[in-house]
Amino acid sequence: MIKVFRSPGRHGYAVEASPFLPNRVACAASQYYGITGCGTLLVLDETPRGLVSVRSWEWGDGLFDVAWSEANEHLLVAGGGDGSLQLWDTANQHAPLKVAKEHTQEVYSVSWSQTRGENLIVSGSWDHTVKVWDPSLSRSLTTLRGHEGVVYSTIWSPHIPGCIASASGDGTLRIWDVKAAVCRLAVPAHQAEILACDWCKYDQNIVATGSVDCSINVWDLRNIRQPVNHLLGHTYAIRRLKFSPFSQTVLASCSYDFTVRFWDFGMNPPLLDTVEHHSEFVCGLDFNLHIPNQVVDCSWDETVKIYAPACLSAGSSAAQGAQADD
Template identity: 85%
Template sequence: MMTAKVFRSPARHGYAVEVSPFLPNRVACVSSQYYGIAGCGTLLVLDETETGVALVRSWEWSDGLFDVTWSETNEHIMVAGGGDGSLQLWDTANPNAPLRVAKEHTQEVYAVDWSQTRGENLIVSGSWDQTAKVWDPALSQSLTTLRGHEGVIYSTIWSPHIPGCFASASGDGTLRVWDIKAAACRLAVPAHKAEILSCDWCKYDQNIVATGSVDCTVCVWDLRNVRQPVNQLQGHSYAIRRVKFSPFSGTVLASCSYDFTVRFWDFSLNQPLLDTVEHHSEFVCGLDFNLHVPNKVVDCAWDETVKIYTPACLSAGAHNTA
């Protein structure tokens, strides 16, 4: 029986979680009042303990918060994206206010991500204003603005392999791959006939990207041949809010959905669905794998909870990692 450690955040509906790249027991979560439709947002920093999940620090923001990313160079620093079009730079050592606020986007910032490739220290943001922006870590002003999507941008994720390259997913149904040195879109994939809410890169193969859509499917793409997906993962009954590849296996990924479930997949198998976790009573919006502890997962939902657990399908011996 799978057990989860639970943190409750009353009147705050979870939108995104990310495990620290430095501290194996530390998680950042962004949440919003009133399901993000109105009200303010809260950024939570949580630590998993032997008995549960403890609050380290929290900050209020004047608008909903929709995504969060940890610095890859400083264990105390995070960036969050807000409903007011802002990115805020937060420091766990500074209890009062953000270190900096950058407000160039004209609508909600729904995606933020910190680059992971060596010798590069950049942030990318994606907004409902249909633009993606690349920033230096001080958030002084954006370095470049990328246009091309014809719908809301829901997801922007750096390639873990290729410097200066990120993927974006949009309400226009396309997955796009961008080269920031050329400030150009290198590839536009008509990946779904519906809005795409999430994308993620495989940690083991620079050519593999997954997309999660309102059409209830996860598609796995090989960027060298995008005429059709490598696999189409079916099982969710409502929109897929987020997809994440495992850091410990080249073919395992997770997805969370408005159907209240988190599903685990191995796209190399004929029967790719490994497990369905049903432990939330509302939309599941945030999802991440722990980079330090194999097969440990954290998620958050609109039911005001953050949960940390190891799904049975990934626990010792249940699945061979690549």
């Protein structure tokens, strides 16, 4: 069963499931496909009646990414086309708590750290920089320079404090040490722009990249001479990647080919399923941390959808059966 929320005139760029509330998601959306006009930040709840809006805010420029706080269930940060980060509070119906504007071009990626004892935000921008912030957004703590193209994706390691992965239009995946403010590893991951990266939730050495070359590469950072797996199937650029929080080798990808695909890079063939329920670019994608096999995505077709792909349920049933046999 698919639950759908429609946002007329707002084209979805990013969705993220709440780390605290199992029925809550946030969506960053923009007017006119993000080319011009304003942005809208939506907070949606899944109810028996479907997906309903519980809070929304307007911003003067397009919004391209959103991340929930890992320390406070009410806080979230969004990145805008005006180079700003905004800190929003679901208890405040009007304005953001704080706005920071150091980036000189669009903020295309925001991520909130997940490791214990660390409460930081990272942003990636079209200005080629990665910036690290504390939640007050008073001023950036660190600016990381090294990419020679647009920074499309920035992700905190879920395992290693002070460690960030970033993906860029320069074709590289970079691993950063925030304390030392240096790039520890630069991987020539694709011979084309990389729009997405994500870190495996179960292995600190595994990172995936998705590119405009229509491929996904799964990397073991201990040996970057070649990827662990090369996943083919999408027919246009891959916009976002997410590893499953429930299975070490499962990941999902969404693309400008209007599809969401589910993969198990430990299997041959690795493609589990292709979901075709959007009529435009699919830009946002996330797994629910609380409900196994539940996925949320958003598209330029003005919809946010929550569903449970049959391939994930079948995969977990097969794994449980194999464990029982053992």
